[in-house]
Amino acid sequence: MHATPSSTPSTTLTFTTEQPLDDGVLERRFTLNDVPGILWTPPSATPSAPAPLILLGQPGGLGMDRMYPRLVGRARHAASAGIATVALEGPGNGDRPPLPGADQARADLRTTLAAGEPVPDDLVDRLVLPLVDQAAPEWQAALDALLALPGIAGPVGYSGGLIALGVRLALVEPRIVAAGLFAGSYVPRATFKEARRVTIPVHVLLQWDDEGNDRQAALDLFDALGSTEKTLQANLGGHTGVPAFAGDDAGRFFVRHLR
């Protein structure tokens, strides 16, 4: 347990636990001010050979503990290519205080879905945008602190399921040079507009038979992205059934752009 002063005066990064995994990956839990997070670094990362970093985004509503098995799997996969990864508890997730309006928005979503009605744009905005507006600067503050650590350096990638957050970060955070987006969340209208201004390489993963996901919205979002290198990969297997080969392809996308 030790504290490292961060590069911005208002942010304090405090490591709370440190655990080596069996494959030599170092897992460290931390808090960034009051936001919990987990950092995984590959055994190859040293101060003289620092690792690139991937931000592991999570869907809204699911806390980091519930997502841990999938997060650590992705962390080990990246570490095998010499890449560090980090997860942050999202605003309103886990033990963090609820976001204003989030409970009401989720209740409205349940009512809408139970009635078999389409989810209106303004409800998507209420569900997603407050989360993105708060999470994006938290991730940027995390980057400030983590890139100051020995053994971690850029370039940085974003990989995750909250498409609106990935698009926002791809747009506003110049240290992020590549984004892997998992299509499986509601996409606010503003995100389509932001997507047109994204220029970094993007890899979009879509589960074609994911009944809870709006396939056309994912295709429209892919079409809107302004990047000259963008890849859409669609597979079967349902929301959580991304085939192993698709994970490998996504991993190679990050290796191409981060190593």
Added chain:
Amino acid sequence: MHATPSSTPSTTLTFTTEQPLDDGVLERRFTLNDVPGILWTPPSATPSAPAPLILLGQPGGLGMDRMYPRLVGRARHAASAGIATVALEGPGNGDRPPLPGADQARADLRTTLAAGEPVPDDLVDRLVLPLVDQAAPEWQAALDALLALPGIAGPVGYSGGLIALGVRLALVEPRIVAAGLFAGSYVPRATFKEARRVTIPVHVLLQWDDEGNDRQAALDLFDALGSTEKTLQANLGGHTGVPAFAGDDAGRFFVRHLR
């Protein structure tokens, strides 16, 4: 130059030229009855360790000689994974006699496109189906002959740009266990119906910004495929600008299913 009796009495496979390429790949031109073709075998292929085989389909209207640079590139790529490849001159292509009705269908297509009108279904049928109906049994006869050669064995894959031919072969030819389809040709209505009955793994490559291709038809075709393992990969780069990494991903698809 030598002749090999084929496994069906009516088919004669005659090798006409034999040329080792600089990377050890053996390129042999042949005729199968009156159909010219090219066979590429990797240096690793021996009678005791025979290679799998990929059929390299070509778009209608472009002869094998004009396609040679791209074909040999794909052949070398497959050979580097120990896989043999074969190209056949399509019906009506190169020096082969024109298909009945093909000139009229192409003239009608030019008129339709010049008028800025959508291509009607019956014209797509006239453009594509006669080619598929003749090419599919030719490919099957080629398989009979080629799989009888020392150094070549199954399993067999189909990889190519004439989607209707790939779907037909995937449906009627049980020796084909995996198909890579390049979306860039007109898709007849009958092909959508056949696609629903396809069950082998399929990898569909779509150039998202290919202005001459009907993107929605490609998405509908992917949706229609009955396979439980199917992947759609879409990229930018125009009709002929498939990124190298996408070719590598397609190559890994065949290695997964043929090796």
